[in-house]
Amino acid sequence: MEAIIFIGIILFIILIIVLIQYNKLIKLRNKVKQAESAIDVYLTQRFDLIPNLVRVVKEYTNHEETILTKITELREKYLKEKNMKDGQKLNNECNQLLVVIENYPDLKASEQYLNLQKSLTKMENQLQAARRVYNVEVTEYNTAINVFPRNIIGKLLGFREADLFEANLPNN
Amino acid sequence: MDNNFEEIYQKIISELNKEDVEKLKTKKIESKYILIIAIISLVTCTFPLFIILLPILLISSVSKQTSNNNIFFKQNIIKKMIQYYNSSFIYNSAIGIHTGEYSKTWQEKYNRYHAEDDINGILKNNCRFEMSDVSAQYVTYDSEDREQVKTVFSGIFARIELPKNFIDELYICGKSKDIENLERVKMDSSEFEKNFRVYASNKIITFQLLTMDIMQSLIEYKQNNNIEFEICIKGNLLYIRYWTGDIFELGMGKEITDHDIIQKYYNILDFTVKLSERLSDIILEIQL
Structure with missing residues (x-):
């Protein structure tokens, strides 16, 4: 009888520990999701400027159809699926377009483009900050699920490591 | 900002009135003399009187000197350093x-x-x-x-x-x-x-x-x-x-x-x- 009570107490303590650790992991995972959705908000804001950008670029250039079409397609895909990797790809294409625009002095000097560029730069700054916040949250979460006893609890309850924004990606 | 620190420091030092600095140093020497006299008096005269007088003598001498130094330091060193750093400050x-x-x-x-x-x-x-x-x-x-x-x-x-x-x-x-x-x-x-x-x-x-x-x-x-x-x-x-x-x-x-x-x-x-x-x-x- 005493042995059963003893085992019962041990199991109860383990259950409490599991619950506390599980709640901590949930909180950390939610922070990652929150940071991810902040990136999504800033990406969407930045991509809302794309139709204007495409229109302005078309006015001044004749040979950039390929990149403009690619950007338009990627934007539609991103708005439909909200995939972070697509968003990143589209963001890189946008930055690529800004580099291409350097070859068109008339376009660069136009008031419409200057205003757009200002907004795009400001949004890129916000995006960079959001990515840094995301990486901090992911690092904390990944560290938590790799440290004992959370690594066991994490594996049992289906917590998976989150991906960091890679430093070697352009504009990261 | 006009200059870096070393330039500012050299400028301040070169502009310092040497007589004023010497005066401050003389006061420092004076305080050393007071200390020596007080010690000699302590050995030769009655102990209880000088045990009371000595600290008073020393504190008043040192605090007067420190106060003079501080006024000089603020007006001739700090003030100049700030002006040379940025003339609008x-x-x-x-x-x-x-x-x-x-x-x-x-x-x-x-x-x-x-x-x-x-x-x-x-x-x-x-x-x-x-x-x-x-x-x-x-x-x-x-x-x-x-x-x-x-x-x-x-x-x-x-x-x-x-x-x-x-x-x-x-x-x-x-x-x-x-x-x-x-x-x-x-x-x-x-x-x-x-x-x-x-x-x-x-x-x-x-x-x-x-x-x-x-x-x-x-x-x-x-x-x-x-x-x-x-x-x-x-x-x-x-x-x-x-x-x-x-x-x-x-x-x-x-x-x-x-x-x-x-x-x-x-x-x-x-x-x-x-x-x-x-x-x-x-x-x-x-x-x-």
């Missing part, structure tokens, strides 16, 4: 930042406040800048009516008006400090996290403001100068405080031309000005 040893400004910053209780040695001027982006030597204490009385003084802060306190109102609150504190009612923001630099704690009302703006460069400069300043400092941003106001003690007052036995003391003050001024200007540039870029 104004130094006034008699006034300081008002207690109402200090009380807006760190969540600390104090009931005795004193500020002096004020510097003010305008920085890049039209930011108004003010810096003072501040002492804030919390005074209580025990059951026998004896005063208990706890120093809340003693050092340099700076207030800078930023070009935009961009965040409700942001604190960069030392490792042992907690700020109530604000979320701790972990930064993406392990070195920075080893030295500071950040509390803020908005994470994204905090990361926009604390770029890798800014974080690195905060770490470097702290490590190179071995001075604890804290930063608080509220709306469009930036406050920085350095735990230096009263660095405007020369300690006993310190030369008025002491290179290290003057450089310490220069470094604080230079760091405050440069940091404020860099932050104001970033703030102008941040979308509100």
Whole structure:
């Protein structure tokens, strides 16, 4: 009888520990999701400027159809699926377009483009900050699920490591 | 900013009136004589009388001399250094930042406040800048009516008006400090996290403001100068405080031309000005 009570107490303590650790992991995972959705908000804001950008670029250039079409397609895909990797790809294409625009002095000097560029730069700054916040949250979460006893609890309850924004990606 | 420290230092030294400096040194020698005479008298005369007279004699002599040195130091060294650093800065040893400004910053209780040695001027982006030597204490009385003084802060306190109102609150504190009612923001630099704690009302703006460069400069300043400092941003106001003690007052036995003391003050001024200007540039870029 005493042995059963003893085992019962041990199991109860383990259950409490599991619950506390599980709640901590949930909180950390939610922070990652929150940071991810902040990136999504800033990406969407930045991509809302794309139709204007495409229109302005078309006015001044004749040979950039390929990149403009690619950007338009990627934007539609991103708005439909909200995939972070697509968003990143589209963001890189946008930055690529800004580099291409350097070859068109008339376009660069136009008031419409200057205003757009200002907004795009400001949004890129916000995006960079959001990515840094995301990486901090992911690092904390990944560290938590790799440290004992959370690594066991994490594996049992289906917590998976989150991906960091890679430093070697352009504009990261 | 006009010159670097070494240039400014050499300029100040070369312009010093040698006679005045000699006079200050003579007074130092005089105090040595008083000490010798007092010791001889102590050996030859009655002990109880001189045990009372000696400290009085010494304290009055040393404090008079220190006071003269301090006045000279402030008017001929510090004032000049500030003017050579930035000719538009104004130094006034008699006034300081008002207690109402200090009380807006760190969540600390104090009931005795004193500020002096004020510097003010305008920085890049039209930011108004003010810096003072501040002492804030919390005074209580025990059951026998004896005063208990706890120093809340003693050092340099700076207030800078930023070009935009961009965040409700942001604190960069030392490792042992907690700020109530604000979320701790972990930064993406392990070195920075080893030295500071950040509390803020908005994470994204905090990361926009604390770029890798800014974080690195905060770490470097702290490590190179071995001075604890804290930063608080509220709306469009930036406050920085350095735990230096009263660095405007020369300690006993310190030369008025002491290179290290003057450089310490220069470094604080230079760091405050440069940091404020860099932050104001970033703030102008941040979308509100």
